Amino acid sequence: METLANLSISWVDPWLMFLTAAGTLAGIYVGAIPGLSVTMATSILISFTFKWPVNDALALIAGVFIGGVYGGSRTAILLNIPGAPSAIATAFDGYPLAKRGEAGEAIGLTTVMSVFGGFIGILALALFAPIISNFAIQFNSRDYLLLGLIGILLVGTLSGESFAKGAFAGAVGVLIGMVGLDPMTAEGRFTYGSITLMGGIPYVAAMIGFFGVAEALVQLRNMDLPAIKQKIDRITPRFSDVRKYFWLAMRASGIGTIIGALPGTGGDIAALLAYDDAKRTTRNPDVPFGEGAKEGLVAPEAANNAAVGGSFIPMLTLGIPGDAVTAVIIGALFIHGLKPGPLLLIETPHLFWFTVGNLALANIFLLIFGLTGIRVFTKIVECPKAVLIPLIIVLSAVGTYAIQNNPSHVYWMLGFGVVGYFLKIYGFQVGPIILGVILGPMMDSNYRRAMIGARGDVSVFLWDFVSHPISLVLSVAFILMLLSQTPLWKPLTGWLRRAEN
Amino acid sequence: MSGTKRQPGEIAFSILLVLFSVTAFWQAFQISGFRGLSEPGVFPMLATAAMLLSSMVVLREAIGKMPSIQSPEITFFKDIASFRLLVMFGLITAYVAAMPLVGFLISSAAFLFASIWFLWRKGPLASALLTAVSLTVVYLIFRILFQVVLPGGTLVKGFV
Numbered sequence: 001m002e003t004l005a006n007l008s009i010s011w012v013d014p015w016l017m018f019l020t021a022a023g024t025l026a027g028i029y030v031g032a033i034p035g036l037s038v039t040m041a042t043s044i045l046i047s048f049t050f051k052w053p054v055n056d057a058l059a060l061i062a063g064v065f066i067g068g069v070y071g072g073s074r075t076a077i078l079l080n081i082p083g084a085p086s087a088i089a090t091a092f093d094g095y096p097l098a099k100r101g102e103a104g105e106a107i108g109l110t111t112v113m114s115v116f117g118g119f120i121g122i123l124a125l126a127l128f129a130p131i132i133s134n135f136a137i138q139f140n141s142r143d144y145l146l147l148g149l150i151g152i153l154l155v156g157t158l159s160g161e162s163f164a165k166g167a168f169a170g171a172v173g174v175l176i177g178m179v180g181l182d183p184m185t186a187e188g189r190f191t192y193g194s195i196t197l198m199g200g201i202p203y204v205a206a207m208i209g210f211f212g213v214a215e216a217l218v219q220l221r222n223m224d225l226p227a228i229k230q231k232i233d234r235i236t237p238r239f240s241d242v243r244k245y246f247w248l249a250m251r252a253s254g255i256g257t258i259i260g261a262l263p264g265t266g267g268d269i270a271a272l273l274a275y276d277d278a279k280r281t282t283r284n285p286d287v288p289f290g291e292g293a294k295e296g297l298v299a300p301e302a303a304n305n306a307a308v309g310g311s312f313i314p315m316l317t318l319g320i321p322g323d324a325v326t327a328v329i330i331g332a333l334f335i336h337g338l339k340p341g342p343l344l345l346i347e348t349p350h351l352f353w354f355t356v357g358n359l360a361l362a363n364i365f366l367l368i369f370g371l372t373g374i375r376v377f378t379k380i381v382e383c384p385k386a387v388l389i390p391l392i393i394v395l396s397a398v399g400t401y402a403i404q405n406n407p408s409h410v411y412w413m414l415g416f417g418v419v420g421y422f423l424k425i426y427g428f429q430v431g432p433i434i435l436g437v438i439l440g441p442m443m444d445s446n447y448r449r450a451m452i453g454a455r456g457d458v459s460v461f462l463w464d465f466v467s468h469p470i471s472l473v474l475s476v477a478f479i480l481m482l483l484s485q486t487p488l489w490k491p492l493t494g495w496l497r498r499a500e501n
Numbered sequence: 502m503s504g505t506k507r508q509p510g511e512i513a514f515s516i517l518l519v520l521f522s523v524t525a526f527w528q529a530f531q532i533s534g535f536r537g538l539s540e541p542g543v544f545p546m547l548a549t550a551a552m553l554l555s556s557m558v559v560l561r562e563a564i565g566k567m568p569s570i571q572s573p574e575i576t577f578f579k580d581i582a583s584f585r586l587l588v589m590f591g592l593i594t595a596y597v598a599a600m601p602l603v604g605f606l607i608s609s610a611a612f613l614f615a616s617i618w619f620l621w622r623k624g625p626l627a628s629a630l631l632t633a634v635s636l637t638v639v640y641l642i643f644r645i646l647f648q649v650v651l652p653g654g655t656l657v658k659g660f661v
Contacts, residue, residue, distance in 0.1 A: 170551075185541050187541050386620035426511050
């Protein structure tokens with residue numbers, strides 16, 4: 001069967017297997033070292049791998065993704081410093097466990113649970129993506145517009161301290177994406193007669209600037225935090241533990257997959273929601289939550305790895321990023337001449353099945369690398385920030401320059417780096433910006449197509465949203481999400497609860 | 502990251518964002534005005550209007566926060582635009598300007614050496630050693646694994 005052949009491409013090709021392994025291992029370290037982020041690494045990697053065949057590039061990037069989402073848990077457990085946002089919830093119970101001398105067991109358990117969650121996510125990807133893809137062909141311009149709006153809204157609401165800040169970031173991203181020639185009329189937008197601007201703002205330079213340079217600059221403030229040394233002897237998860245938390249892990253993986261599949265939300269939110277769910281549904285934990293409950297480790301770690309498979313679903317079937325990393329990966333697919341969307345599964349099914357098989361392989365490597373090499377790990381993670389920060393800058397600069405040898409790209413990168421620094425300091429998230437850059441042009445053309453389809457009549461345009469079933473569902477979801485951010489929400493839900501009674 | 506206390510410079514920054522949004526909205530309006538609903542300027546106007554609204558809310562939120570105790574001007578330059586940051590920014594700008602002229606190897610070596618020495622404070626020898634080691638690793642990985650042609654310079658045709 002062709003599907004089987006495509007699934008096993010990276011399993012039988014030694015070079016691809018090596019790339020997947022290397023990516024996963026690198027990802028674990030990137031995720032573990034606070035100051036390095038998976039989005040930073042993937043942004044820089046897509047520029048370096050742009051000359052590679054697409055399979056090789058994807059194998060490396062998928063490995064980094066899977067490794068990185070897990071890697072943050074290591075330092076979360078050992079140092080109470082989540083290496084990645086997806087590990088914030090892991091620190092709640094992981095660090096108390098480490099303080100009681102059970103760090104090794106904690107790491108072993110998180111590794112196994114992450115791999116478990118990862119497989120659930122990949123299974124969901126393999127089963128549901130083809131179904132969703134067939135279904136998505138019926139999606140209209142309106143539906144894509146709504147999906148894009150929901151995506152930006154979700155990212156703005158669920159991550160970060162203030163909805164207004166998230167909305168602003170998303171809108172700025174949309175603005176950045178609008179610069180250049182309008183694809184429908186070839187009119188220049190925000191181009192001011194400059195040929196450079198007509199080509200649009202360089203996307204990779206913006207990404208590396210916001211995720212790489214800005215983060216490095218922010219880390220300058222955290223440089224003086226002292227490194228705490230930890231001792232771990234062995235990493236052995238007890239089989240009784242694994243069996244005991246099996247159903248909890250299943251639940252958490254389910255939550256993770258769904259959250260990952262929602263456009264705009266990824267492993268970090270999945271982990272927090274799963275932790276919350278575990279806290280509410282575990283009747284009598286051996287240890288209370290927040291003091292070293294193993295359930296508090298199992299749930300977020302299973303969820304954040306399941307979210308990886310989940311976030312690939314909308315990316316490959318609809319061309320809509322499931323989270324910030326998949327937004328970056330979409331950029332990679334574009335660079336390699338592919339078009340993520342419902343037609344991807346029809347025109348290039350081998351790519352889809354290759355990705356599924358590759359993610360599964362990366363998951364296996366996660367199990368291997370997660371349970372070994374702990375001594376090397378502690379050495380490398382203690383690398384001083386004073387050395388790390390300049391290295392990030394060098395990698396960012398070369399990554400930006402190497403694509404088109406255009407010095408102006410590096411200036412864009414620097415500019416975005418400085419802007420991103422101030423945005424981060426003042427509490428804005430940069431994830432929504434990148435989502436806005438990708439979703440903006442998509443939403444613009446879909447909006448105009450929908451409006452043209454309604455012959456410019458606003459009443460017809462709006463009526464179309466409620467008269468078609470898919471559009472109706474999405475519109476209601478969008479309005480509910482929007483309302484939940486306004487002061488109207490609490491009185492509304494209070495009224496509903498009273499009406500029920 | 503700013504939490505419930507107002508950071509130094511937060512109000513000024515929020516005002517800047519509002520001003521930027523106003524300018525952006527005006528520029529978006531210039532694209533196609535109110536000519537029609539499916540014109541290229543509509544979505545930019547929507548986006549910049551969203552920017553304007555949200556930045557005004559952000560400004561209001563910032564004004565409502567409790568200020569941090571110390572005098573804002575001093576803390577801004579001590580904390581946010583610290584000396585360390587300004588020096589690094591200067592170094593990065595010099596690095597970025599120099600790369601097209603002298604090529605990747607020379608500019609990166611100079612930058613790494615200067616910034617590691619400045620940040621790590623362990624003396625020029627340690628810095629030089631680390632620069633040499635990391636640059637070699639980076640070069641090997643890029644040249645051999647990624648096959649990226651590391652840019653040479655216009656003034657110095659490097660051996661990259």
